[in-house]
Amino acid sequence: MASPAVLMRLVASAYSVAEKAAAIVRKVMAGGDLGIVEKCGANDLQTKADRLVQMSICSSLAQKFPKLTIIGEEDLPSYDVDEELIENGQYEEILKKTCPPQYSSIKEEELVVWVDPLDGTKEYTEGLLDHVTVLIGIAYGGKAIAGIINQPYYNYEAGADAVLGRTIWGVLGLGAFGFQLKEVPDGKHIIITTRSHSSKMVNDCIGAMNPDAIVRVGGAGNKVIHLIEGKASAYVFASPGCKKWDTCAPEAILHAVGGKLTDIHGNSLHYNREVKHMNSAGVLATLRNFDYYASRVPDSVKQALVP
Numbered sequence: 001m002a003s004p005a006v007l008m009r010l011v012a013s014a015y016s017v018a019e020k021a022a023a024i025v026r027k028v029m030a031g032g033d034l035g036i037v038e039k040c041g042a043n044d045l046q047t048k049a050d051r052l053v054q055m056s057i058c059s060s061l062a063q064k065f066p067k068l069t070i071i072g073e074e075d076l077p078s079y080d081v082d083e084e085l086i087e088n089g090q091y092e093e094i095l096k097k098t099c100p101p102q103y104s105s106i107k108e109e110e111l112v113v114w115v116d117p118l119d120g121t122k123e124y125t126e127g128l129l130d131h132v133t134v135l136i137g138i139a140y141g142g143k144a145i146a147g148i149i150n151q152p153y154y155n156y157e158a159g160a161d162a163v164l165g166r167t168i169w170g171v172l173g174l175g176a177f178g179f180q181l182k183e184v185p186d187g188k189h190i191i192i193t194t195r196s197h198s199s200k201m202v203n204d205c206i207g208a209m210n211p212d213a214i215v216r217v218g219g220a221g222n223k224v225i226h227l228i229e230g231k232a233s234a235y236v237f238a239s240p241g242c243k244k245w246d247t248c249a250p251e252a253i254l255h256a257v258g259g260k261l262t263d264i265h266g267n268s269l270h271y272n273r274e275v276k277h278m279n280s281a282g283v284l285a286t287l288r289n290f291d292y293y294a295s296r297v298p299d300s301v302k303q304a305l306v307p
């Protein structure tokens with residue numbers, strides 16, 4: 001058999017790398033010393049877990065795929081990474097799947113990987129552990145085409161002997177796996193948004209959508225999981241603040257199951273290596289009925305959020 005396409009090998013490796021990342025996230029928390037550093041103020045934090053996980057993910061992928069462009073959230077000095085942080089495995093189930101033909105001849109150097117080592121850091125420091133995810137997004141031609149989301153604390157309320165954590169992955173044209181796709185009942189408008197980065201504009205935008213309920217949780221990864229599991233109908237964030245590493249993996253998985261993630265204007269996000277990191281024009285995402293929400297974004301919000 002011909003060797004698997006580079007994209008599938010990368011996704012299979014990133015799956016294993018994300019599981020190692022989750023183990024690091026749990027280990028740092030269990031150790032009790034989070035080593036918190038403020039980046040741009042008290043709502044923009046970095047912990048020892050963010051640092052170690054980024055080193056682990058970026059070094060592991062770079063060793064195996066030296067021609068990739070890898071962009072991680074954390075600004076870290078470059079030094080030799082401890083061998084203990086390197087993950088060499090690959091998830092065999094992914095290698096058994098056929099690469100969608102449009103991606104089968106992609107070269108390693110054409111791929112851009114966006115890494116959020118720990119999404120929902122603020123919530124992690126506050127003990128809201130089920131909000132936390134590890135995000136590895138893969139882009140080609142500026143488009144998010146594959147993604148891995150690991151939830152290190154999935155199942156943590158199930159008791160001491162429950163297996164902690166799960167990994168959701170997806171590739172455009174192939175689908176998304178590791179969870180059960182579910183939709184919110186027809187006609188119900190459940191809006192999910194930020195918990196720790198709210199503003200008047202964020203709330204005004206949600207108010208204009210006639211929500212039946214508003215769910216406020218941390219993390220872009222966590223919010224998109226709520227969309228694909230039928231726990232929320234729209235992710236609405238009418239504010240700058242979210243970055244490309246927050247949206248790349250969630251967008252790819254959402255798009256792989258027929259959903260849509262854009263800025264607040266309904267414009268696609270771009271993930272080529274030169275792109276600005278900030279999603280200045282906010283985020284709007286749904287599994288179904290995108291147009292209902294897009295059509296209700298107030299003009300004042302659109303004017304205030306320039307891409």
Ligand code: AMP
Pocket residue numbers: 043044119120121193194195196197217218219220240241242243246
């Ligand atoms: P949230 O929905 O607040 O959890 O935000 C989703 C992602 O965007 C997280 O990685 C946040 O750190 C990031 N984010 C959103 N707003 C801001 C902000 N005002 N400053 C820094 N990071 C932000």
Ligand code: MG
Pocket residue numbers: 116118119120220245246
């Ligand atoms: Mg994040």
Ligand code: MG
Pocket residue numbers: 050073116117118119120121
């Ligand atoms: Mg992060």
